[in-house]
Amino acid sequence: MTLQAIKYQEGVLAIIDQLQLPYVEQYIQINTSEQAWHAIKAMQVRGAPAIAIVAALALASEIHALISNQSLSPDADEVRAFIVEKLHYLVSSRPTAVNLGDAARKLEVVVARSASQPGATGHEVAIAFIKASEAMLVKDVEDNKQIGENGAKWILSNALAGGKSKATVLTHCNTGSLATSGYGTALGVIRSLASMNCLRHAYCTETRPYNQGSRLTAFELVHDNLPSTLITDSMSAALLASPQAGVDAIIVGADRVAANGDTANKIGTYGLAVLAKHHGVKFLVAAPLTTIDLSTKSGSDIVIEERPAVEVTKIKGPCEGHVYTGGEFETVRIAAEGINVWNPAFDITPATLIDGIITEKGVVEKTPEGHFDLVELFEG
Numbered sequence: 001m002t003l004q005a006i007k008y009q010e011g012v013l014a015i016i017d018q019l020q021l022p023y024v025e026q027y028i029q030i031n032t033s034e035q036a037w038h039a040i041k042a043m044q045v046r047g048a049p050a051i052a053i054v055a056a057l058a059l060a061s062e063i064h065a066l067i068s069n070q071s072l073s074p075d076a077d078e079v080r081a082f083i084v085e086k087l088h089y090l091v092s093s094r095p096t097a098v099n100l101g102d103a104a105r106k107l108e109v110v111v112a113r114s115a116s117q118p119g120a121t122g123h124e125v126a127i128a129f130i131k132a133s134e135a136m137l138v139k140d141v142e143d144n145k146q147i148g149e150n151g152a153k154w155i156l157s158n159a160l161a162g163g164k165s166k167a168t169v170l171t172h173c174n175t176g177s178l179a180t181s182g183y184g185t186a187l188g189v190i191r192s193l194a195s196m197n198c199l200r201h202a203y204c205t206e207t208r209p210y211n212q213g214s215r216l217t218a219f220e221l222v223h224d225n226l227p228s229t230l231i232t233d234s235m236s237a238a239l240l241a242s243p244q245a246g247v248d249a250i251i252v253g254a255d256r257v258a259a260n261g262d263t264a265n266k267i268g269t270y271g272l273a274v275l276a277k278h279h280g281v282k283f284l285v286a287a288p289l290t291t292i293d294l295s296t297k298s299g300s301d302i303v304i305e306e307r308p309a310v311e312v313t314k315i316k317g318p319c320e321g322h323v324y325t326g327g328e329f330e331t332v333r334i335a336a337e338g339i340n341v342w343n344p345a346f347d348i349t350p351a352t353l354i355d356g357i358i359t360e361k362g363v364v365e366k367t368p369e370g371h372f373d374l375v376e377l378f379e380g
């Protein structure tokens, strides 16, 4: 059965609470943009494409309710302004992933266009917004499947040495069904390799400090019954040096790809790219066009979110041996009290360390001059 992290039907949105994973699969209903903002901030939903889709659908659900209660303004411009204000608020939830800002910008254009039609009503603007939000959910899954296929084919043609027919890959953080509308980006490539019977083994990192790898990616790999092994982040170098492991490629997702190819992704990605270069292993970023931000020139222009110190100094989870059905976790301190903490959620991998950017439109490699030309992806 496919893992469905976002359930949406006609104004009713429910998300799997990722803070409860992998212990229990518990869905929470999101009815308003305020609830979505808090769910995104608290990382009950996370992953660049997923937070954009949940934000859009939460506002769609809120507007659905206003229509049902007959409390939506009849005035087209009032509804447009209401939607724009809510979108700006939602974008303030997390700064690094561009997908949320990108979705908000596109939806602003949709409602502005609808409101500018002669004789437009508030209801028409609201429906235009709801339809565009729902279309984003469908398109993201389609794009991910295409990314999966493009990435798998590229790896089989470019990353396997010595006549191998199956790939061994390492991935970081969670980029699967839980991080997107479904299927996933980097994890989508792993799923596609498996569906072609070309996945020898997938390694996933624990992804400290928030453990998206051990809690979420490991959960998805086990759920799909894929041949896989969990390592801690500090084991990556030893893994790449191991001929038995035989890693052919590292595939990661992205929160924002700048115009020059510099990529913001989960903290630890940069270190993996340095290791890949040292070991001659291909390093690939898998991301939909919604993650590519041509208005950001390079990685130094990307704002990196810093998260609370407690994510580093404490761990949370249900007590081993107790039957856990949801609710409060036990908290365990794992650092000396009083120590200073630096907790950036993301880092920047320079384009020089990236071999290819896998998108739904194909895999972009560097030009002979050594640059990524990402503009061409948006042409035609």
Ligand code: MRU
Binding pocket: 046, 047, 048, 049, 097, 172, 173, 174, 175, 176, 179, 180, 184, 185, 186, 212, 252, 253, 254, 255, 265, 266, 267, 345
């Ligand atoms: O802090 P998170 O869990 O939202 O970070 C997620 C990542 O870094 C993912 O790799 C990225 O969003 C791509 S998800 C397809």
